Amino acid sequence: MDPINRSVIARLPRYYHFVRDSIVANxxxxxxxxxxxxILGSDDTLVRHDMAAIGVKGQPRVGFRCDEIISRIREVLGxxxxxxxxxxxxxxxxxxxxxxxxxxEYGLKIAGVFDANDDxxxxxxxxxxxxxxxxxxxxxxEQSIELAILTVSAESAQxxxxxxxxxxxxxLWNFTPGHIETPPEIKIRHELLxxxxxxxxxxxxxxxxxxx
Amino acid sequence: MDPINRSVIARLPRYYHFVRDSIVANxxxxxxxxxxxxILGSDDTLVRHDMAAIGVKGQPRVGFRCDEIISRIREVLGxxxxxxxxxxxxxxxxxxxxxxxxxxEYGLKIAGVFDANDDxxxxxxxxxxxxxxxxxxxxxxEQSIELAILTVSAESAQxxxxxxxxxxxxxLWNFTPGHIETPPEIKIRHELLxxxxxxxxxxxxxxxxxxx
DNA sequence: TAGATTGTTAATCGATTAACAATC
DNA sequence: TAGATTGTTAATCGATTAACAATC
Numbered sequence: 001m002d003p004i005n006r007s008v009i010a011r012l013p014r015y016y017h018f019v020r021d022s023i024v025a026n027x028x029x030x031x032x033x034x035x036x037x038x039i040l041g042s043d044d045t046l047v048r049h050d051m052a053a054i055g056v057k058g059q060p061r062v063g064f065r066c067d068e069i070i071s072r073i074r075e076v077l078g079x080x081x082x083x084x085x086x087x088x089x090x091x092x093x094x095x096x097x098x099x100x101x102x103x104x105e106y107g108l109k110i111a112g113v114f115d116a117n118d119d120x121x122x123x124x125x126x127x128x129x130x131x132x133x134x135x136x137x138x139x140x141x142e143q144s145i146e147l148a149i150l151t152v153s154a155e156s157a158q159x160x161x162x163x164x165x166x167x168x169x170x171x172l173w174n175f176t177p178g179h180i181e182t183p184p185e186i187k188i189r190h191e192l193l194x195x196x197x198x199x200x201x202x203x204x205x206x207x208x209x210x211x212x
Numbered sequence: 213m214d215p216i217n218r219s220v221i222a223r224l225p226r227y228y229h230f231v232r233d234s235i236v237a238n239x240x241x242x243x244x245x246x247x248x249x250x251i252l253g254s255d256d257t258l259v260r261h262d263m264a265a266i267g268v269k270g271q272p273r274v275g276f277r278c279d280e281i282i283s284r285i286r287e288v289l290g291x292x293x294x295x296x297x298x299x300x301x302x303x304x305x306x307x308x309x310x311x312x313x314x315x316x317e318y319g320l321k322i323a324g325v326f327d328a329n330d331d332x333x334x335x336x337x338x339x340x341x342x343x344x345x346x347x348x349x350x351x352x353x354e355q356s357i358e359l360a361i362l363t364v365s366a367e368s369a370q371x372x373x374x375x376x377x378x379x380x381x382x383x384l385w386n387f388t389p390g391h392i393e394t395p396p397e398i399k400i401r402h403e404l405l406x407x408x409x410x411x412x413x414x415x416x417x418x419x420x421x422x423x424x
Numbered sequence: 425t426a427g428a429t430t431g432t433t434a435a436t437c438g439a440t441t442a443a444c445a446a447t448c
Numbered sequence: 449t450a451g452a453t454t455g456t457t458a459a460t461c462g463a464t465t466a467a468c469a470a471t472c
Contacts (some may be wrong), residue, residue: 007439009414013406018391026288032453039391043441048454049364060447060454077410078417092311096304102389106409146416170419171412177314179230187415189408193309194225196403197318198289200383202221203399204358205290207382218464244429255465260430272430272471 004076008053014040015050016073019066032063076118077106084111084145085173088153088160090120090130093175097149098126110149116156133160137167147171154178161188216288220265226343227262228251228285231278244275289318294325296357297385300372301364302332302342305387309361310338322361324351328368345372349379359383373400 018039022028033047040047051057051064056072058064074080083106087094090113097103098110113125116133123130131139139145148164150157150172157178164172165186172188174180182188222316230251234240245259252259261267263276268284270276286292295318299306302325309315310322325337328345333360335342343351351357362377362384369390377398384400386392394400 003418004414005439006411009411010407013404013410014402017389017404017406034453044453045443045456046439048456049440052455058454061452062448063453076414076417078413078420081417081420083416092304092308095403096308099304100405102406103409106406106413106414110407113423120388147412171416173408173412177229179233187412189412191405191408192225192229193312193403194229194314194318194403194426195222196385197315197320198225199218199221200359200385200399200401201290201295201318201320202216202288204295204383205288205293206215208290208293216462246429256429257432257465257467258463260432264431270430273428274472275429394453 004053008050009077011040011050012054012073012077015069019069022035023066023070028066030063031066031069033058035063039117043190047146079107079108082109083107083147084109084143085111085139085147085149086112086114086136086164086169087149087151088114088133088136088144088164089117089150089176090117090123090125091151092151094151095125097175098149109144111143112136137163140164140167145169147173149173149175150180151175216265220262221289223252223262224266224285224289227259227281231281235278235282240278242275243278243281245270247275291317291319293319294321295319295358295359296321296355297361298322298324298326298348298357298376298381299351299363300326300345300348300376301359301362301388302327302329302335302337303363306361306363307337309363309387310340323355323357324348326351349375352376352379352381357381359385361385361387363387363393 006141015036019031022031033044036047037044052134054072054076056064056068087110088187098113110128113128113130113134115121115130117194121130125176146169150160150168152160154176157176158180161172161180161182170186172186174188175191177192177194227248231243236241245256249256266284266288268276268280284316295394297320299310299322310325321339325340325342326345326348327333327342333342333344358381360381362372364372366388369388370392373384373392373394382398384398385403386400387403389406392400
């Protein structure tokens, strides 16, 4: 299968949520490209292109089967293959992520929570005991963990990332605002909360300047 | 001033962080488009286009002034105008956001934290006392608050959003995975954690399928 | 001056939308 | 059949990159 465009990939979770919720809420079996386009605020042609990209075939005059959309998205995104991950930094944000109820559905399994702070080590976070950061590398190696979630401070981000990569991690999910240098073969995703606020702040700024 | 492209806006926080950190770390006064391109993994021409878009002029043979970049980005994004916001849903994620230390720098000011759960009302979150949700509308009206941050459950997302809009909110920052319908004049940003994980999961899925 | 970097136009690339045929 | 919706090619649009002149 050809690799799928990044922009398509980014839309899949929104399709997924809406279709799954429709099934749960009113037993929907069929959804049209027009309906999905409404949800994303886009064109129905784009939806059909997306469905074609992930190999979902619709039925002319009818629409797309909800269960087919769900199962294909799960397959494409690898939701049915469990992805074990370590989380480093058991602060508030780390705790929120460990406890986020939806993640199990996507196949994300937090295999261990680590922190360097002695006051936090040994406490429970989302049903897991916080372990000393010094033991993270062993856990990664023993369980062949590929993903690390970084919720440490910006200052320690680079140091932690380097240690994780050395231990065998190939993907990083970075929630710190710090700058991290990684070798090109490592996949890193920056989840900068500031980017989200920035967009809203700019919008509000514009309505102030131009008059609302 | 012309509106600035969404994609440019999304890059500004990354420039901002890097330049600010460079100033703090080693007193940098000048940065070149090539250096900034390295950070974003992009082309130096793109950086120069971005600088032109926000009205920062560089000096040929020298580079761009760090302080000028910082002050222009702050101005464009409205960081120096305080943006008061209400946060609804004082769970773990809500708590993490209220306590996020960086936000004050961007001008985000949490003016009130609200929750519908009696067990949570009255507790302290990030230095603020959690107030009953029923009082949120009054606070919004009294303080002319324009932004609401939603960290409630997916199930109550729509109901809360509707109430916020009725009270006068014009921008929503939605951290719930639920689907929310809003009138077109309302700016809504969906901060779906699943989108981030999805991208990483797809990458890991691909390396599994194609052999790494 | 020579050289390094910015500034800007033109070219390319990729993603979205339009048009319309195919299907049931 | 008529009509509604998918499927797919072509056109458009926008964002990125290439090329090169301008500048100090």
